[in-house]
Amino acid sequence: MTYCVAVRVESGLVMASDSRTNAGVDHVATFRKMATFSASDRLLVLLSAGNLATTQSVLSLLQQRLHSQHENLNNVSSMYDAACLIGHTLREVTERDQSREGREAGVDFSCSFLLGGQIAGDTHRLYNIYPQGNFIEATDDTPYLQIGESKYGKPILDRVIEHHTELMEAAKCVLVSFDSTIRSNLSVGLPVDLMIHVSGRLQPALQYRFAEGDPYLVKLREAWSQGLRQLFSSIPDLPWGL
Amino acid sequence: MTYCVAVRVESGLVMASDSRTNAGVDHVATFRKMATFSASDRLLVLLSAGNLATTQSVLSLLQQRLHSQHENLNNVSSMYDAACLIGHTLREVTERDQSREGREAGVDFSCSFLLGGQIAGDTHRLYNIYPQGNFIEATDDTPYLQIGESKYGKPILDRVIEHHTELMEAAKCVLVSFDSTIRSNLSVGLPVDLMIHVSGRLQPALQYRFAEGDPYLVKLREAWSQGLRQLFSSIPDLPWGL
Numbered sequence: 448m449t450y451c452v453a454v455r456v457e458s459g460l461v462m463a464s465d466s467r468t469n470a471g472v473d474h475v476a477t478f479r480k481m482a483t484f485s486a487s488d489r490l491l492v493l494l495s496a497g498n499l500a501t502t503q504s505v506l507s508l509l510q511q512r513l514h515s516q517h518e519n520l521n522n523v524s525s526m527y528d529a530a531c532l533i534g535h536t537l538r539e540v541t542e543r544d545q546s547r548e549g550r551e552a553g554v555d556f557s558c559s560f561l562l563g564g565q566i567a568g569d570t571h572r573l574y575n576i577y578p579q580g581n582f583i584e585a586t587d588d589t590p591y592l593q594i595g596e597s598k599y600g601k602p603i604l605d606r607v608i609e610h611h612t613e614l615m616e617a618a619k620c621v622l623v624s625f626d627s628t629i630r631s632n633l634s635v636g637l638p639v640d641l642m643i644h645v646s647g648r649l650q651p652a653l654q655y656r657f658a659e660g661d662p663y664l665v666k667l668r669e670a671w672s673q674g675l676r677q678l679f680s681s682i683p684d685l686p687w688g689l
Numbered sequence: 690m691t692y693c694v695a696v697r698v699e700s701g702l703v704m705a706s707d708s709r710t711n712a713g714v715d716h717v718a719t720f721r722k723m724a725t726f727s728a729s730d731r732l733l734v735l736l737s738a739g740n741l742a743t744t745q746s747v748l749s750l751l752q753q754r755l756h757s758q759h760e761n762l763n764n765v766s767s768m769y770d771a772a773c774l775i776g777h778t779l780r781e782v783t784e785r786d787q788s789r790e791g792r793e794a795g796v797d798f799s800c801s802f803l804l805g806g807q808i809a810g811d812t813h814r815l816y817n818i819y820p821q822g823n824f825i826e827a828t829d830d831t832p833y834l835q836i837g838e839s840k841y842g843k844p845i846l847d848r849v850i851e852h853h854t855e856l857m858e859a860a861k862c863v864l865v866s867f868d869s870t871i872r873s874n875l876s877v878g879l880p881v882d883l884m885i886h887v888s889g890r891l892q893p894a895l896q897y898r899f900a901e902g903d904p905y906l907v908k909l910r911e912a913w914s915q916g917l918r919q920l921f922s923s924i925p926d927l928p929w930g931l
Binding site for chain 1: 908
């Protein structure tokens with residue numbers, strides 16, 4: 448599995464992905480699930496979940512076509528068109544690769560993407576591109592999107608993230624959300640790649656990989672874990688004896 | 690959906706279930722998912738998740754057969770045999786009810802149960818009975834079991850529950866686990882039924898229904914929510930500026 452989350456607040460974007468892939472439990476590997484496409488007038492970041500062969504093929508085609516005459520991520524004129532193009536490429540790959548034999552063997556060829564970024568002249572935007580190639584956009588009311596193993600880490604996002612949340616606070620919340628997920632699900636693992644985009648700047652304001660033993664992450668996880676246990680002890684006990 | 694959790698610690702059992710059922714989003718209803726079978730020498734509590742027609746049929750058959758000559762929940766000699774009998778009854782109902790038409794229409798006839806309790810002469814035990822009728826038992830290493838919408842509420846259980854956790858602390862943790870689930874998933878809702886069994890007593894030590902507006906639950910949810918936000922603010926910020 449995978450866990451990716453992206454937050455779109457007023458002042459920019461926070462995007463993060465884990466890097467564990469597995470086919471069964473005895474074929475576990477590390478792959479970066481964050482891909483960045485940048486040019487002078489644009490910054491596009493993709494997070495991917497699902498079948499690794501499919502996501503890699505989609506990214507390779509998007510990359511390979513960057514300098515073609517046709518529509519590509521370097522020349523699309525809006526984030527909306529970028530989402531369309533990625534959805535289209537995703538359909539192209541799944542149609543090519545998913546055979547009847549594969550489906551009958553229970554192989555799931557599907558994948559999904561979170562696309563965040565900004566193209567000069569427009570604001571920063573965030574999309575969730577479904578396995579079918581269609582997509583939704585994050586709004587002020589729903590400022591975060593997740594793909595992959597999303598449930599363990601959702602409660603803290605629900606409590607903290609709002610449209611006016613500050614970027615660094617959103618980033619901290621995203622890391623706590625990863626901590627809960629990694630603790631509860633073996634198929635999500637470090638390193639975690641984090642990207643922060645400040646609206647208006649067309650280069651990432653921060654790009655960082657949190658590996659096992661990262662001093663800040665260790666501090667965060669300890670403080671959160673210890674704090675949670677303290678908080679749990681401090682909240683009112685049930686009003687009955689046994 | 691549904692959320693049920695059961696904890697088996699050294700001193701007894703804590704079991705809890707929500708009471709929302711839904712078929713789609715426009716057919717939402719309230720059903721108790723906790724059923725108690727007790728006699729002078731035994732206490733058996735069942736929590737159920739899945740197809741409501743199936744769970745109700747299984748429970749009706751178990752109830753109806755209580756005074757039959759054959760094996761039933763009043764005369765089985767161990768919790769293990771009770772789990773076998775429930776698994777057997779579950780298979781009987783799904784085999785009877787699941788038609789090809791139903792499967793083709795995408796109806797999921799399956800359900801699962803958590804069975805906790807104690808029969809005189811043995812210790813308290815806890816089982817997860819799968820839709821296929823087979824089952825696993827909770828052990829000292831894995832002291833809690835969940836069925837239904839289990840992921841949102843798992844992180845806090847993972848952090849708090851151990852074999853030596855006290856019963857009332859386990860009960861508080863279970864309620865926090867429900868709070869996270871109810872906040873993040875519309876298909877899980879109040880009232881929550883809670884049962885506490887103290888090992889050796891063959892009557893529930895506590896049975897209580899937490900409805901909307903319950904004073905303790907309101908206090909707990911507020912304290913937890915406010916405490917989480919405070920804790921979140923207090924843990925170290927990322928060590929970089931933007």
